[in-house]
Amino acid sequence: MSNVLNRRAVVAQETRRTRRGRSLMVVQVAGELLITLGVIAVLFVAWQLWWTNVEADAAQESAVKQFVQQHQAPIPDAAAAPAPAAPVDPANVPVASAPAHGAAIGVIYIPRFGETYSRPIIEGTSRDVIDTLGLGRYAGTAMPGAVGNFVMAGHRQTHGAVLDNIHTLVPGDKIYVQTADGFYTYVFRNQEIVLPDRTDVIAPVPTQPGVAPDQRLLTLTSCNPRFGSEERIIAYSVFDSWQPLSAGPPAAIAQQLAALQGKA
Amino acid sequence: MYLWIFRHLPGPLWVRILLSAGLLAGAVFLLFDVVFPWLADVTNLTDVTVG
Numbered sequence: 001m002s003n004v005l006n007r008r009a010v011v012a013q014e015t016r017r018t019r020r021g022r023s024l025m026v027v028q029v030a031g032e033l034l035i036t037l038g039v040i041a042v043l044f045v046a047w048q049l050w051w052t053n054v055e056a057d058a059a060q061e062s063a064v065k066q067f068v069q070q071h072q073a074p075i076p077d078a079a080a081a082p083a084p085a086a087p088v089d090p091a092n093v094p095v096a097s098a099p100a101h102g103a104a105i106g107v108i109y110i111p112r113f114g115e116t117y118s119r120p121i122i123e124g125t126s127r128d129v130i131d132t133l134g135l136g137r138y139a140g141t142a143m144p145g146a147v148g149n150f151v152m153a154g155h156r157q158t159h160g161a162v163l164d165n166i167h168t169l170v171p172g173d174k175i176y177v178q179t180a181d182g183f184y185t186y187v188f189r190n191q192e193i194v195l196p197d198r199t200d201v202i203a204p205v206p207t208q209p210g211v212a213p214d215q216r217l218l219t220l221t222s223c224n225p226r227f228g229s230e231e232r233i234i235a236y237s238v239f240d241s242w243q244p245l246s247a248g249p250p251a252a253i254a255q256q257l258a259a260l261q262g263k264a
Numbered sequence: 265m266y267l268w269i270f271r272h273l274p275g276p277l278w279v280r281i282l283l284s285a286g287l288l289a290g291a292v293f294l295l296f297d298v299v300f301p302w303l304a305d306v307t308n309l310t311d312v313t314v315g
Contacts, residue, residue, distance in 0.1 A: 047296050199314050
């Protein structure tokens with residue numbers, strides 16, 4: 001009799017123990033999964049803010065080098081007096097035809113963003129272009145030098161952060177675009193912050209869709225605020241001058257281009 | 265869970281430590297190369313174009 005009672009007590013105790021063990025295990029696994037989720041969230045931030053820049057910077061640097069080395073421009077002797085810029089006949093500014101999606105159009109230089117700032121300009125604004133190669137031209141907008149609006153998009157943060165400093169542009173800042181034909185100089189005019197659905201900013205005459213353009217504009221679009229995408233920051237520049245590749249680069253970017261071409 | 269995986273890895277302790285490091289590296293690579301780009305794509309956290 002007492003034996004049976006004892007056995008029952010032992011069995012009950014064992015069941016209790018395994019039940020407790022099982023619920024402990026569930027809590028432990030759930031806890032580990034939650035910690036894992038937390039670590040993954042931190043990793044995602046690290047990937048977004050750091051790794052995408054590492055990848056994109058490398059891809060963009062090699063794209064810039066490839067372009068400038070394929071389209072060599074003579075670098076003027078630093079000691080020699082800079083050649084006076086020939087007056088540009090606006091009718092003679094060459095305008096290339098749009099390349100295929102993902103192909104290089106040229107290189108942009110913005111001294112305001114740093115002495116060594118150069119980024120590739122690629123056709124298209126889909127993620128495969130702007131996530132790795134930098135500035136993407138909106139298909140259907142004007143090409144460099146053309147009358148109308150030459151519009152590009154680039155990341156403010158992450159993926160190379162190509163337009164991180166877009167808010168630091170000051171009216172009068174020069175923006176240089178090098179293509180297979182030559183160097184186009186634009187002068188920054190103004191910027192505005194709009195909502196993401198304002199497609200009229202890429203119209204030939206920005207904010208006035210349907211109006212025929214008579215100016216040559218260069219427009220940059222990026223996200224705003226710097227770490228968000230609730231708005232878009234738009235920077236407008238106006239065409240200033242053009243010189244062929246054979247005339248060499250504008251003096252402001254000569255040193256930088258020499259380094260990129262591998263002659264410094 | 266992780267303890268269970270560690271216990272079921274073959275070999276002596278140092279082999280299991282190496283294997284764990286390898287598994288961890290593989291998981292991070294998978295996240296960086298596949299999961300995070302996909303996540304960025306579906307969330308629109310970094311859109312820069314108008315329209």
